Amino acid sequence: MRVAVTGGTGFVGSHLVPTLLASGHEIRVIGRGTRSTTLPSGLAPTFGDVLTGAGLAEAFQDADVVVNLVAVIRNQGLQTFESVNAQGTAHVVEAAQRAGVRRLVQLSAIGADPDPTFPYLFSKWQGEQWIRGSGLEWVVLRSSVIFGERDGFFSLLAKAISLPAPFLVVPGDGTAIFQPIAAEDVARCLRAAVEDEDRIGQIYEVGGPEHLTLEQITMLVAAATGKEWFGIARRRPLHLDPRLLRPGAIVMDKIMPNPLVTPQQLDMLVKPNITARDAVETGFGFEPSRLAPNLGYLRKQKRWPFTLLDQGNARMKPPPAI
Ligand SMILES: NC(=O)c1ccc[n+]([C@@H]2O[C@H](COP(=O)([O-])OP(=O)(O)OC[C@H]3O[C@@H](n4cnc5c(N)ncnc54)[C@H](OP(=O)(O)O)[C@@H]3O)[C@@H](O)[C@H]2O)c1
Structure with missing residues (x-):
């Protein structure tokens, strides 16, 4: 499949991209080009900015699936929970619709909540609503805190x-309380969300054991x-x-x-940043x-x-x- 990964230059992206490549998918990584990346050789990021939507529809051309990994965990200048996590997801959805993408996979967070008490979790919930209302095939993964090389x-x-x-x-x-999960394990779950037909329209919570x-x-x-x-x-x-x-x-x-x-x-x-201890085993069939x-x-x-x-x-x- 042809998979476009927004936020593919970030921490989770650096684990997901090799996982998808190893499964034979064709990958396009999308980012703003603002950080040094550890992308596999031969892969350069294509420009796309979720703040404005600039470049996204072009970058999604010919893609079957878009995996959206873009988010911020703090407000900084123009990059805010609202502009990136919520409205930025709306721009991803709009561009995916225009480019004729079939499926959207969104990485969200455990605790994503319509209650605005915690602005980050509220913005992640808002992002999920854009995905769910897209009219495209969608899968949402909500993760607990993720560990691995280049983590935050x-x-x-x-x-x-x-x-x-x-x-x-x-x-x-x-x-x-947290349920730390390895970045490689999140990548395996995301790959399943990209590939499996029976996951369409599902929200999965994932965490380690x-x-x-x-x-x-x-x-x-x-x-x-x-x-x-x-x-x-x-x-x-x-x-x-x-x-x-x-x-x-x-x-x-x-x-x-x-x-x-x-x-x-x-x-x-x-x-609490937790789900069931066996959530990955139950939902994805392997032990994290x-x-x-x-x-x-x-x-x-x-x-x-x-x-x-x-x-x-x-x-x-x-x-x-x-
Ligand atoms: N890490 C965790 O523990 C954890 C836990 C639960 C959920 N999540 C979720 O997992 C996803 C990935 O997190 P991560 O830890 O990999 O984050 P990260 O390392 O900060 O990566 C974020 C990515 O977003 C891109 N980005 C930021 N602003 C952008 C913009 N305006 N337009 C286009 N791209 C933009 C960045 O690329 P450029 O700066 O190059 O543009 C980068 O590739 C997020 O949705 C996060 O909420 C993470």
Whole structure:
């Protein structure tokens, strides 16, 4: 099949594209060309911007399926939850309709909710509504937090852990709960959504095999990275009220390309980010990977203080003129 992947230059895209290629699909990756990519050789991104819709219909020409991976997890300039996650999806749908695409696959998030209390989750829900109302074949996957090379969440946590402190800061009481899933496993589920006829019109929640608290995740990441502080290898968690962390999060959000935490992320910790432990096995017929044995990639991260200079997934160059 010919598959166009919007947001294919991002973290999940870097795992999905090789998975689709290995299954014999013809891939077109669409992005704004604002970041360095790790695309397989011979594959260059085609320009498309979901903010305006520019380039999308042209990029979708001849595609059978569009997988939409575009989203932002913080508001930054023109790139907002509303303009990218909600309205941007509307532009993807419109362009897919114009180009005669048959199927849309949308990667959404567990907790996507019509209640606007959490703006990110509300915008993901709005994006889903555009997909579901498209009149095209559609499949929606809602994922818990995803780990793997080039990820955001776990790499930032490892970065925070590398800061020189005798303890590990855990926001709140540490009981915020997640179901980390490997990027390769998300890619397998997305491939099934691209290929299988019987998945049309379905919403799937996906997560790994474990429900883990933020404190458990922090300790696992600390153990995996082996970061110590003046010889203290096993640092204890220090629980801090998110209200105390909020001013720092606001400042980081304003000045850092890749803040360790944003105010919205602190707010969302009260909402469980989980589904059934066997969701992937039931929905997709395979056992997803556990977190702890698969965190080796975090050891490649730079050490403090170079971690703070690392731009991670942030923008590398300005968008090209249209
Ligand atoms: N990572 C997770 O833990 C997680 C968990 C649940 C759900 N999800 C969902 O999974 C999807 C992929 O997430 P990710 O972690 O791979 O994100 P990511 O690494 O930040 O990638 C986002 C992609 O969107 C593209 N993009 C951003 N603004 C754009 C615009 N205006 N026009 C066109 N493309 C634009 C970026 O490319 P350029 O900057 O090059 O344009 C990039 O390829 C998102 O929908 C996210 O909500 C992720």
